[in-house]
Amino acid sequence: MGSQKIQYKKLNIEKLIELAQQDDLKALEELIKIEQKNVFATFAYLSNKKEDVSDLTQEALLRIAKNIKTLKNPKNFKSWANQIVTHLYYDELRKNLRKPNTISIDSETEENGDLMLKNLLQDKKCKPNEKCLALEIEEIIRAGINSLPEPFKIVIVLRELQGLSYEEIANTTKSSLGTVKSRIARARTKLQQSLKNYI
Amino acid sequence: MKDPNCEQVETLLQFYIEGSLSKQLSNAIEFHLNICSECRNKYRQMALANNVNKSDIKQYEAENGELKNSELDHFTKNLSAYIDNELGDNDNFRIRKIAIINQEARKELQDILAFRQILQDSFNKTKSKLKKDYSEDTINNLAFEGKRQYSSKIYYLFLSALSITTVIIITLIFGIN
Known part of the structure; x- marks a missing residue:
């Protein structure tokens, strides 16, 4: 048993996918182990509520496991898995929209988001032009990304965190290549501007 | 040697x-x-x-004194795609040229690269923070869903068998009558 486990750990991701598609649950488990960090981090930056991150991660991983046979080419795993993550995220946004008392995802959030970021920074007594010691840079970046309007948030996460190409992002978000290009550029500028005084 | x-x-x-x-x-x-x-x-x-470094810059400076606005616009607009390696050869070349000639543009390029590094570090830190292992739960949930599907299949099979039997019995009763 032990030696078998080591073997799975040694396999590359494409081989693991191939085996998982042939109902090899051990391979599937190993694949999830590798992918979970990515999925978790993605939701950590996308989700407005920290407490949702774990549930979303679990659900996305389950969807990946359940649908692994529908992936035609193992080389496309990254982009395929991110499509599942993105769809789940959009589903969640829609659900939250229907609930009252939640922050809307429309362009108005730009203000809300900025406010959130400012509140966070003020709460921790961070002043502009000073390195904010009370807060970890990671937390500031997270608040910054979270404060971006919806379409910018998703593209910057897919690009910088997941390393998807513009074409893959266009497919995932169902938008044109030009839109992706300008959104990423604007997301970077916005983030840089809102965080420049704090990091 | x-x-x-x-x-x-x-x-x-x-x-x-x-x-x-x-x-x-x-x-x-x-x-x-x-x-x-x-x-x-x-x-x-x-x-x-x-070559761009030497001859072109000299020529450029001689001709324009300073950069054309359109070139700077092109730079600002495409810088993000440039660092993502999503531009064609021609555009790459234009960006590189301006970054060499213009100090401000060079600073912009350095800033965006430094910022990307901060993002990457932040992402890696978040990834390393994951303590929970979801893999076992995922496989268990998968098995559970599979079983549920299986038992619901049996349930439907049973239901349809029951309804067919009922229909047969009713026909038989009415048939005899």
Whole structure:
């Protein structure tokens, strides 16, 4: 048993996918182990509520496991898995929209988001032009990304965190290549501007 | 002297182009470039960029005094795609040229690269923070869903068998009557 486990750990991701598609649950488990960090981090930056991150991660991983046979080419795993993550995220946004008392995802959030970021920074007594010691840079970046309007948030996460190409992002978000290009550029500028005084 | 390998040649290319290597080393690189097409391509690209460095900049400065606004616009608009390696050769070349000529543009490029590094560090830190292992739960949930599907299949099979039997019994009763 032990030696078998080591073997799975040694396999590359494409081989693991191939085996998982042939109902090899051990391979599937190993694949999830590798992918979970990515999925978790993605939701950590996308989700407005920290407490949702774990549930979303679990659900996305389950969807990946359940649908692994529908992936035609193992080389496309990254982009395929991110499509599942993105769809789940959009589903969640829609659900939250229907609930009252939640922050809307429309362009108005730009203000809300900025406010959130400012509140966070003020709460921790961070002043502009000073390195904010009370807060970890990671937390500031997270608040910054979270404060971006919806379409910018998703593209910057897919690009910088997941390393998807513009074409893959266009497919995932169902938008044109030009839109992706300008959104990423604007997301970077916005983030840089809102965080420049704090990091 | 041992012939240099591709990696060594690549490291020395810039100095080779500038002509600051010893004769012996320079010859060794020239020899390698004659036999290795990959390094030869790299050499051509680098030589091209160096050309931009010198002659083109001088020409540019002489002609314009300062950068054309349209070129700066192009730079700002495409910088993000440039660092993502999503531009064609021609656009890449234009961006590089401006970054060399214009100090502000160069600073912008450095800033965006530094910012990307901060993002990457932050992402990696978040990834490393994941303590929970979801893999076992995922497999268990999968098995559970599979079982549920299986039992619901049996349930439907049972229901349809029941309804067929009922229909047969009713027909039989009415048939006899």
